[in-house]
Every structure is written in structure tokens, then in C-alpha cells.
Amino acid sequence: MQATLTDLQSEVARLRHELQSLALEHKGDEQITVADYLLTRLEQLGVSSIFGVPGDFNMRMSIFKDYVEDHPTIKWIGNCNELNAAYAADGYARVKPHSIGVVVTTFGVGELSAINGIAGAFSEMVPVLHIAGVPSTTQLKTRPLLHHTLGDARFDVFTKAAEQVTISQAMLANKVQATADIDRILIDCVSRARPVYLSLPTDMVSEKVSTKRLKIPLSRILPPNNPDVEEFVLDEIIKVVREAESNVVVLVDACVSRHDVQDEVKDLLAATHFPVYSTPMGKTTIDEDYDRYGGIYIGSISEPVIKERVESAKLILSIGALKSDFNTGMFTYRIPTTHTIELHSDCVLVRHAHFPNIGMKQLLPKLTSRLKDFRCQASELVVSKFKLEVPVEETSDITQSYFWPRVGTFFRKKDVIVTETGTSNFGILDVPLPEQTIFVSQILYGSIGWAVGSTLGAALAARDRGLGRVILFIGDGSMQLTVQELSTMTRHGLTPIIFLINNSGYNIERNLHGMNRKWTSLLTTLGDLNGTLSRSYTVRNKPELEKLLDDPQFANAGKIQLVEVVMDKYDTPRALKMAAELSTKYAEQSAKQF
Structure with a gap:
């Protein structure tokens, strides 16, 4: 149900973008190639480097890679292999907010080599565009026995593989629909923080298309929260905070950065002075020298002072949680659901109540406005300084x-x-x-x-x-x-x-x-x-x-x-040693239950 609602919201955003594009005047319409259209869109998104490996379906003079090399602001970063290129696109997107990573591969052999890197970006919610240079539209229809195929005329098998690790896909089958398809998947990429896949036939690269859509920026605007439900959720959160007597701890996680709410969270913390802790995947989401920051909470793996402070709070305000095994200390959180509020990109959980389609991006500023009255009480809560002294050891070995x-x-x-x-x-x-x-x-x-x-x-x-x-x-x-x-x-x-x-x-x-x-x-x-x-x-x-x-x-x-x-x-780090022990125990318990 949730996936269906998300897809509907994405479709609404796409249709809104289409209406804006259709409203433009056709008079004086300029024509550019599909390749240049795509590169212009990437330039608008702040992309300055494209990663990849040359292949014969993306390398010839009329093919996409050459357009990249001729672009004035975007550089072609040739990689040693496609897997590394996908990893590089992932790292690029993580360090450059509001942009995306881009990887270009050839058909079949190249895209399958990259797929593990794309899967990692999907798993960790990193916006990456995978462009696969593929045979011509005619060859895709007639399906001759081409190299880089499986030899059984299944030319769509690689696209089907990509569907498993990307949020949206497009095959540029004709120039009439090409610009709309490019815009659709790029909007999905930036708004849903997941990889997308573009199949680019050799004969489509230099086809001429209109520039009119380029005048409409790609929309990053999320669907609005239902105002009545949002107001009810805000009232419920304030009620729970009041019951907790302002003994609230904020726990930030990976989706704070993935879904672009770092500024909203900083505003919340500045207004409320609630103590804040991070998960491993949320590390540096909040500056670690901030005076109300207490350190990394990893369930039972946490440092004792951090574990006690977080788990003794009367209420945990969890923002952008990703409750994986390593991120939660092998599922050893000791926080009752009755003491938890979770804010996510597409829902809010208040204790046992679930409110779908209430996104944290729009909710947080309103919540901050209503929580600032608790600042005086929250400021009295003690936060131990997050620090780590260099130990004095007898051995000269590097431990x-x-x-x-x-x-x-x-x-x-x-x-x-x-x-x-x-x-x-x-x-x-x-x-x-x-x-x-x-x-x-x-x-x-x-x-x-x-x-x-x-x-x-x-x-x-x-x-x-x-x-x-x-x-x-x-x-x-x-x-x-x-x-x-x-x-x-x-x-x-x-x-x-x-x-x-x-x-x-x-x-x-x-x-x-x-x-x-x-x-x-x-x-x-x-x-x-x-x-x-x-x-x-x-x-x-x-x-x-x-x-x-x-x-x-x-x-x-x-x-x-x-x-x-x-x-x-x-020699092993403290946290890894504890995680390994807990992992073994968890596996043994799971085996017994099975």
C-alpha cells in the first residue's frame, strides 16, 4: 500500500511537470541532441563529473561518451572497471548534496559489472543515474545475435535486472517521448534518493529534440502533507513530549542526510536544546563538537555512559531511522515503542500509531515552532562531552x-x-x-x-x-x-x-x-x-x-x-569485537527459533 501511494505521489509530480512544459510557447523553439539535453539536465543538477568505462555501444563518434568529453563543464572520469565507476558515482553523490552521481556503461557486460555498485546505492538511498549505452532501436526490435548478449535474443534481460536495484527506469525508444522520460527518472532520482536507470540506444543519442522543457527546473518539491492529519500528528507529538516532562533525546540517523533535512534538524536542536545522539550511519549528520551532542548510540555496543543516557530518556525522537543489524548493535536497542516517536521521509510513528504520507521535510519546521517552548526544561538535561582520549600504553606497537x-x-x-x-x-x-x-x-x-x-x-x-x-x-x-x-x-x-x-x-x-x-x-x-x-x-x-x-x-x-x-x-576495535559477539548470539538464537 505504501509503495503504491509513493508511486502515485511521484506520478502527480510528473504530471505537474508535464503541464508546466506544455504551457510553454512553441515559438522560437530550439533543437538540440538527446545527448546534449541529458547533459544540460545533469549540469542543472550540479553534476560536474561522470564516471564510466568506454564500450562499443557508447564509444563511437556519434555516441554519448563523446558528447560528455566535449561538454564545457562536465568531465569524463574514465574508470578501471564498471564496478569501481558505480562506487565512485555513489561516493560523489554522498559528498555533493542536491546533486547526483552518474555512471555510464555499455550494454550487457558493462551494466552487469556495475550492478553491485548500483545495488549498494539503492540499499543506502543514494541518488545515482546509471546510463547504459545499448544497441539501436531497430536492433532492439529485431534482436539479431549481437555480442554482449546472452545469445538467446533476450535483449530486455539486463533492463529487468536493473529494475531490481533502481527506483525508476526509462528506455529512450523515440525522440518524441525522450525528454519527458529523462525528466521523469531524474525527478524520481532527486526526490526519492534512489538510483535510476536510463537505456540509451545508439541511434537516439544524436536525435534532435526541443529545448523548451529545459526552461522548467526539475522539481524537488515533495507532495504536501495532508494538513488535517499533520496538525493531528503535531498535537500528538506535543502531548507525548509534555508527558515525558521534556526528558527527550533526539536520535539522528542516515535518512536525515539522505532526504535533505539536516538544516531542519539543526534548527530543531537549536530551538529546543534537546540532547542529540547519532547512529553509526548518521555519524556527522550533526557536528560532533556541538555542545548538546553526546555521541554514537549502537544499542548494547554503545559506550556505557551513552547507552545509559539514551535508554533512560522518557522519550526518543528518532529522525530518519534505518534500523539495520550493524546500525542498531545487532538489534539491541532497549527503547520501548511507547517511548518512541519516529520521523521518516514518508511517514510518522507516534508510539504505536502509524501516520502514512506525513513526511518529515515539511513537518519538522512546524514541529520546531511548537517545541521551542520546552527549551528551558531541556537545557537542564546533562549531556556528557563526546570525547576519546589517546591511551597511554606500555607497548610501542600500533594497537x-x-x-x-x-x-x-x-x-x-x-x-x-x-x-x-x-x-x-x-x-x-x-x-x-x-x-x-x-x-x-x-x-x-x-x-x-x-x-x-x-x-x-x-x-x-x-x-x-x-x-x-x-x-x-x-x-x-x-x-x-x-x-x-x-x-x-x-x-x-x-x-x-x-x-x-x-x-x-x-x-x-x-x-x-x-x-x-x-x-x-x-x-x-x-x-x-x-x-x-x-x-x-x-x-x-x-x-x-x-x-x-x-x-x-x-x-x-x-x-x-x-x-x-x-x-x-x-587486534580488533572494541565496537567490532562486540558486534561480532552479538552477531554470533543473534545467529544462534535465530537458528533455535527456526
Whole structure:
């Protein structure tokens, strides 16, 4: 039912856009190619980089890739493979709000290679456009035995696969409908924060279409909340807050940033002074040096002071929750439904009551206006400072317990910090990050190797926005899956700092790179042949790491840098160790119930 209502709302938005377009005068109508129309729309959305891999269905002179390369403001970022390109589009969209990531692949082999990256963006609600260059419209109808097919005339099988991991799809079958289809899926992409799929036949790329629709901006406006239901919901929330005697804790999660309500949430917090905590997926949604911010809540994995404060509150105002296993400490939240209000992009839950089609984007400003009267009482609630001291340890070895708080002192305002699935994701959770830092991780989908491609996209977006350094933390095992993309970073003059945690991960590392080969030779192997564009280091103990982190030249990130951090292979961050134990218990309990 909910999916049907969402689809209807999307259709209403599309029809409204169509009416605006039809109302334009035809007089003086200009003609441009379908490719240029699409690129203009992407330019309007703030896209300045398109990722992908050339293929014979998108590479010829009349085909889309050439139009990208000729565009004055959008750059073609050629990737080493389609999976990395999809990861890069994901990272780009996460760091560049109000824009989208774009990946271009060829038919069949290319789009299937990218589909895992698109699935991750779908899972974590990241707006990405996947453009697949496909055979001509005639070939799609006659279905000859073409290369890149399954050899059984099922040319639609790849589109059907894309339907499983995208929110909206379009096949540009004729120029009459082409511009409307492009607008439709792009509106879905930006308004519903999910990937979309565009199938672009070779003979459609240079077809001429009208420019008139380009005068109407793509709509980001969400369907309005029903005013009567919204007013009732507001009354119910105020009543519950009053019953809780203002002992309210705000818990922010991933959908705060995914659905563009960060400003509304900040206004709410400033007006009310309610204490605020974050989930792992919501990390840096709120500046972590904000004086009413208490840290990361992960159920039973939380630091004891955080766990006690959140779970003892009389009411939790949860905003944009995504209650996955890792995000909730393996489902160990100890918060009764009777003590919970949840705000989502498409519904509100007040205790056991569910109010569909009441979106938080429009609700939050009205709620803030009515909750500001509780500020005085809320200000009396104590919030422990979120901090993590660097421990004093007898050993000179670099331990997980030492490494994460120490690199925490290295971070700066506006840094973009990317962490890989596993050790890095969990190690950094307890580390307070400076204001305006952007934390990028893939905790829900957890595709190993995602972080390298994502760092490429994040670095390009950070450069566009004038942000600070881009810093990647990744394990030696994960790095092997997507390591080729370091060459792309070097080629485009990007300068991320890469901390590679070498804890003797996969044995394949020694076999692939040579039994005595070092990670520090990697950047010269992958593009920096004369060693002038990059710098590599190995740190094996605390003094070596301290010296490096205190080096101003290293900290300024003037070139791409890789730091091999040697650790014991059995050493594990606190949060990961607890998550593993809870995961085992949860699996055992589930097996018994089954």
C-alpha cells in the first residue's frame, strides 16, 4: 500500500511537470541532441563529473561518451572497471548534496559489472543515474545475435535486472517521448534518493529534440502533507513530549542526510536544546563538537555512559531511522515503542500509531515552532562531552585502541573521511570528528572494496565544493578488490591520504604482489612512474606514526599519499569485537527459533 501511494505521489509530480512544459510557447523553439539535453539536465543538477568505462555501444563518434568529453563543464572520469565507476558515482553523490552521481556503461557486460555498485546505492538511498549505452532501436526490435548478449535474443534481460536495484527506469525508444522520460527518472532520482536507470540506444543519442522543457527546473518539491492529519500528528507529538516532562533525546540517523533535512534538524536542536545522539550511519549528520551532542548510540555496543543516557530518556525522537543489524548493535536497542516517536521521509510513528504520507521535510519546521517552548526544561538535561582520549600504553606497537583516537587528533574541519566495511567502520565510531566533517561509509550494504571507488568520487565532489582533505581508511584485504582506481586518482590530480591497515589480511596479498612486495610501491606501479605525484610510508610502531602525523608536509596533503600501518592481525576495535559477539548470539538464537 505504501509503495503504491509513493508511486502515485511521484506520478502527480510528473504530471505537474508535464503541464508546466506544455504551457510553454512553441515559438522560437530550439533543437538540440538527446545527448546534449541529458547533459544540460545533469549540469542543472550540479553534476560536474561522470564516471564510466568506454564500450562499443557508447564509444563511437556519434555516441554519448563523446558528447560528455566535449561538454564545457562536465568531465569524463574514465574508470578501471564498471564496478569501481558505480562506487565512485555513489561516493560523489554522498559528498555533493542536491546533486547526483552518474555512471555510464555499455550494454550487457558493462551494466552487469556495475550492478553491485548500483545495488549498494539503492540499499543506502543514494541518488545515482546509471546510463547504459545499448544497441539501436531497430536492433532492439529485431534482436539479431549481437555480442554482449546472452545469445538467446533476450535483449530486455539486463533492463529487468536493473529494475531490481533502481527506483525508476526509462528506455529512450523515440525522440518524441525522450525528454519527458529523462525528466521523469531524474525527478524520481532527486526526490526519492534512489538510483535510476536510463537505456540509451545508439541511434537516439544524436536525435534532435526541443529545448523548451529545459526552461522548467526539475522539481524537488515533495507532495504536501495532508494538513488535517499533520496538525493531528503535531498535537500528538506535543502531548507525548509534555508527558515525558521534556526528558527527550533526539536520535539522528542516515535518512536525515539522505532526504535533505539536516538544516531542519539543526534548527530543531537549536530551538529546543534537546540532547542529540547519532547512529553509526548518521555519524556527522550533526557536528560532533556541538555542545548538546553526546555521541554514537549502537544499542548494547554503545559506550556505557551513552547507552545509559539514551535508554533512560522518557522519550526518543528518532529522525530518519534505518534500523539495520550493524546500525542498531545487532538489534539491541532497549527503547520501548511507547517511548518512541519516529520521523521518516514518508511517514510518522507516534508510539504505536502509524501516520502514512506525513513526511518529515515539511513537518519538522512546524514541529520546531511548537517545541521551542520546552527549551528551558531541556537545557537542564546533562549531556556528557563526546570525547576519546589517546591511551597511554606500555607497548610501542600500533594497537587499534591507540590508533583511532590518535588519528582523531589529526583530523581537521571540513575533512572528508571514508572508511571501508569492517575494521575501519567500527574503529572510527568512537572518534569525535571536527565540525563540518563529512563521514562516508557503507554500513548497511557493506560491499568490500567499495571505499576505494567511493573515495575517488568523494574527492572530486570535495574539490568541487572547496572542502578539506579526503582521508581513506581501508584494510589490506579490502584494498585488493578495487586498488586499480588509485591510478584514476593520480591521473586526475586528486590527493587523498590513504591509511592502509596491514594486519596480515588475505594471504592472496603476498601471492598477487610478490612474496616480499611492499604496499608502499603501489602508487608508483599505478600511474606515478617517476615518483613525483605521490608519496608512500610504512609505520610499524607508535613513534613512527607520531612523527608522520606531526609532519606538516604530510598533513597538508599536497599529493596522493599512502600510509601502510602495520598492526597485529588479531587486534580488533572494541565496537567490532562486540558486534561480532552479538552477531554470533543473534545467529544462534535465530537458528533455535527456526
